[in-house]
Amino acid sequence: MGKTMYEKIWDRHLVHEEKGQPGILYIDLHLVHEVTSPQAFEGLRVSGRKVRRPDLTFATMDHSIPTLNRSFPFKDEVAQKQVEALDKNCRDFEIELYDLNSRNQGIVHVIAPELGLTQPGQTIVCGDSHTSTHGAFGALAFGIGTSEVEHVLATQTLKQYKSKTLAINIEGELPQGTTAKDLILSMIGKFGHDFATGYVMEYRGDAIKKLSMEERMTVCNMSIEMGARAGLIEPDETTFHYIKGRQFAPKEEEWEAAIQDWKQLYSDADASFDEVVTFNAEEVTPKVTWGTNPGQVAGITEKVPSPEELPEDQQLAARKALDYIGLKPGTRIDETPVDVVFIGSCTNSRIEDLRKAAEIVNGYKVAENVRALVVPGSYQVKKQAEQEGLSDIFTEAGFEWREAGCSMCLGMNEDIVQPGERCASTSNRNFEGRQGRKARTHLVSPEMAAAAAIEGKFTDVRNWNVKKIEGIRQ
């Protein structure tokens, strides 16, 4: 019988296996950030170990760093300590670090693809759940805990039980005016935020094939928000084209061999998945979450549901969510006002996201009483957006234009949504307190966030009067 893509990558990396025990997998790329690594390095020091493959380990600063003034001293002492610790750890253990002065700095899941570190067929880990992003390249990529970070640092391997496999066959095409973010939010809405728990899922079908690499990353990024261990997309010409020429991509003489190898990474026609579901892309509309998990989501023309309309096992959670989010059943989503707009995070802070948001913003002004921020995913995204004139469009409209980092996605720095404020956010998590104490988060696409900033409430981007960007420096 044939193999799934997951099984192929698993088999290529299996170093050792014993019945009843987790397999030992070789790790090709280990990404490190300041929040989940300090204790792991401390563990190495205590046991007198070295990092086994510093050349396969890359670190960046992203989670807790300020996005305005990044020079020491930080306002937040804990953040400064984390950053200083990462700096020392990377020096002591000879790991490449993209610090706040580096041209390669940015959110860990934005920079690794951007640098060509992320490649098909690899095993990639990071002490961070959104490592699933890299699955967009056909890499087996998932988050690990801090003790596992230590294990990978010390051995370049990881103990893992094999996951079950799930195929999501996406039929049809995404309708005009909808995005990859709407697609993944729709799927989580349909199947539920814990549907894929214990599975590695493969997104398949024409709608996926038509997505750009950046859009595929948006989809895979949120696999974890459906509970999945990892998300995978078969690599194809779009993937190869994206990788070619990047800093760490295979060089000319190795390129052809790499492509031949990557072309083997598909699920065989006779491979069997533990579970197969289908999803119709034609159903997708611009989405806004109304609750405190990403599956509590509605279309822009819909109303906030009444808990009684929902399946019984979802009613209690819906009641609690509505109470926290401060919305009444029956409220029209497109009449819901926003106080804050955040365009950023590893889900939606790449150059295409900023271009699409800028296209909506161009020629308009941010509504009074709305505070709007754009936080590019990396230094390189920021520079490119500035060269293309996107930053001018944002700042002229009244957006704040920041340095790269995670920022308001999780509010570990000063970029926090105040208690009771409602935020349209392009990030991936909306649980209680995620963006600040009592902050209310609504997950949306960059286009929907941009339109909400201008209107001061959620609005249907499909009806937006786009003012073409004249003389844009692209």
Ligand SMILES: CC(C)[C@H](C(=O)O)[C@@H](O)C(=O)O
């Ligand atoms: C800080 C880190 C452990 C965390 C994660 O693993 O996802 C963060 O990135 C998040 O998005 O909540």
Ligand code: SF4
């Ligand atoms: S941007 Fe948000 S989701 Fe992504 S790694 Fe940072 S905190 Fe986690």
